[in-house]
Amino acid sequence: MMKLERKEYIINKINFLGEYLVYIYILAIFIESKLNLKIRYILEGFAILKILLDYKDIKIKGKEIYKTFLLILVVGIIFNYFASQSDGVEKFISRNIRFYHGLLVMIFINSQKKLEKVSNIIILGTALLGFGIFKNLDYVKLDIFRQRGIIVLGVAYCIIYFVETLKNEINIKKISYKTFFIGVATILGSLGVIFSDSRMGFLVVIFVIIGYIAYNLLNKFSLKKLVISFIIGISSILMFYEISPQWFQREVKTSFETKNNFSNEARIIMWQGCIEAFKKSPIIGVGSSLDDTGVYTMKAGIETKRGEVFKKEFAKGTFPEGHSIYLNFLAEVGSLTFIYLYLFFILIPKYFFKANKNSISIASFFGIIGFYIYGITWSIWSMYGLVQTLFQIFLAILLINLKEEK
Incomplete structure (x- = not known):
């Protein structure tokens, strides 16, 4: 007994x-x-102890998703x-x-209160x-590229959570401090x-809001809720744009330029290199090392007709990957890309529509959508893995909201 x-x-x-380590x-x-890395190591230790001593209490939801990851x-x-010819x-x-990383959260977060x-x-x-980015404060230790990816996913989550919470409180005619x-x-x-100067971040916020409005149109249509969502959504976009400085507004307007814009043109060349890598090995890809993909992006840059400045930069090996999670998948692992796409755009949405629809699950799903959109032009699956960790946490939150699986 003792x-x-x-x-x-x-x-x-x-x-x-374990719960407070997760927070x-x-x-x-x-x-x-x-x-984050140091805390994760400690959290992993507690997760192992939990598995050894109390594995029957652990409920992993979304098993089909995690089997697909495996x-x-x-x-x-x-x-x-x-x-791979290197460390692929x-x-x-x-x-x-x-x-x-998402499973670590799921092991200790198992209730609505948590x-x-x-x-x-x-x-x-x-x-x-x-606030740290806005004021350029020292407590933010992330590099600018991770700052951009993480802040845009956080904003996508907050905007949707704010609108969902506000809609619910308008219905009960009470606005809380939360x-x-x-x-x-x-x-x-x-x-x-x-102030992180993220053009793509701005576009992600816009498309997430548009996607959210479309979701409200398709899901249990309510004119009142749709009007509220539309007004708040459009107001958010206009406010977001209006409070931004003129230099940022000019930056956003260049997002779709394909000439006289070094950043956009360099991406196009990188994408061409990835497509050539896929053509070379469409079944298994060319490998996941930068040495593997860099051969093809360098070749695309050297052969480009976009000017000598691009030829010189690419010849130095400055851009060894695709600057897009989807083009990187195609180049690196070929046909396996289609399993990723099945996971992202069929399996995860299927689980979302099975989940308990509350403010948290809806905000998490649109945080995931933000990741998908941002990944079109940024390598946030591979080069900036901390952003992928936030994606995995959104996914875990979404799955924890599922009804009990039989």
């Missing part, structure tokens, strides 16, 4: 400490990658073993094993990072997107 009580006491302590782990994503990992390793196997593993706390941490993290807090975080996060 041994049983002692074991229960230890398990309760592990659950308590610190998520908050660290918005502040410092090294801190399938991708195994097949990708095999593809890289045969295709190691690179592929490090980029594609991150799905367990999910509310996780949501509050994401909102707080978005506010802190946005809604005010979410609104402030959304504004601070939006300032972070602007």
